Amino acid sequence: MQLIDLHTHKTNKTENAQILNIFAQDLPLEVPNFLFSVGLHPWHIEKVNPEECFLAIDRVATQKNMLAVGECGLDRSIATGFALQEQCFKQQILIAKKYCKPLIIHCVRAYSDLLKQRKERKSGLPWIIHGYRGNLETTLSLIKHKFYFSVGEHLLKDESKQEIFRSIPLERLFLETDESELPIAGIYSLAAQALKMDENELVQIIANNFTSVFGSGYLHPELL
Numbered sequence: 495m496q497l498i499d500l501h502t503h504k505t506n507k508t509e510n511a512q513i514l515n516i517f518a519q520d521l522p523l524e525v526p527n528f529l530f531s532v533g534l535h536p537w538h539i540e541k542v543n544p545e546e547c548f549l550a551i552d553r554v555a556t557q558k559n560m561l562a563v564g565e566c567g568l569d570r571s572i573a574t575g576f577a578l579q580e581q582c583f584k585q586q587i588l589i590a591k592k593y594c595k596p597l598i599i600h601c602v603r604a605y606s607d608l609l610k611q612r613k614e615r616k617s618g619l620p621w622i623i624h625g626y627r628g629n630l631e632t633t634l635s636l637i638k639h640k641f642y643f644s645v646g647e648h649l650l651k652d653e654s655k656q657e658i659f660r661s662i663p664l665e666r667l668f669l670e671t672d673e674s675e676l677p678i679a680g681i682y683s684l685a686a687q688a689l690k691m692d693e694n695e696l697v698q699i700i701a702n703n704f705t706s707v708f709g710s711g712y713l714h715p716e717l718l
Contacts, residue, residue, distance in 0.1 A: 495697050496713050498704050499678040500644040500668035501531070501565065501598060501624040510678055511704070511713055512671075513561055515598075518547035521554060529559050529712060531598050533566035533586060536579045548585050555593040561708050563590040564598030565624055568611075571602045580607070587615055596620040596707055598644070605632045612639050620707045625672055630658050637663060642707065644668040647676050650684040659688055664699050665706075 499512035505528060506512065514530040516523060519542040521532065532554055534547040554560050566586040568579050590597050601608050601623055612621060622642040626633075627649050636643070643662050646669070649655050669681045686693040701713065 495694075495701055497678050497682055497697060498668065498700055498713075499671050499681075500622070500704075501646075501670040501672055502678075503673050504671070506677075508678075512678070513598075515565055518542075518550050521550040527559075529561050531562040531564050532560060533564035533598065534582055535565055535600060536567055536569045536574060536582070537572060539574050539578060539582055544582050544585075548589065551586065551589055552592075555589060555595060559712075560595070561712070562596045562598045562622070563587075563593075564622075565600045566597065567600035568604035568607050569600060569602040570604045570607075576604075576607075580611070583611065584615075587611070587617060590619055591617060594619065596622055596642075599623045600625070605636065609635060609639060612641070622668065622707070624670060626662075627652075627655065628658070630661060633658050633661050637661075637666065640666075642666045642668060642703070644670045645685065646670045646672045647674040647681060647684070650681065650688060656688055659685075664689075664696075665703060668700060668703060 497510040501515055502512050503515050505514055514528050516530050516532045518532055518534045532551050563586050566583055568583055596619055599621055605628055620642055622644055624644040626643045626645050643666055649659055669685055671678050682693055686696045
């Protein structure tokens, strides 16, 4: 069975499934043989024309192998005005809703704001926080509001975060490489060790989660 890399910035020749992150300002690109997501990252908002980015996301969202809107989100650690970040995030929520696409979310020091958006938007679509590293209280709040969590090397190698990782319901869990040099197989190995479970069982659970969120038919060699 294929391993699934929910969020990566690097294309690899592999039999595993991976969702390649593409920044909206880099469109149009020819990516016919990859599963990918597209979004306006909060770090880039003041370096690009946001309206052009939204139009680019909207145009490409009709492609079958464009699986999600993102990464997009909120980040209180940067200088970009937070109101502007929220405006851009809301616009991408609308695009996701229009095309029934999940969101892949970047969130730093803004989990209460993200929860507020989730409640206000009343979105039934899956919202997936990538590179998750929140505390236990935050994690429990996000679980209550039906978020998904994509976890990578940083959390898995942090001994102080193991209780947090194990608190994530298995049916809400994804794994990712992001920009790590560790391959996705290594991420799965670390996760299975932390969960004290058979790695093959974890592979099956995450494959089921992938099908639940993105639909069937994507874990196929022709789309890789």
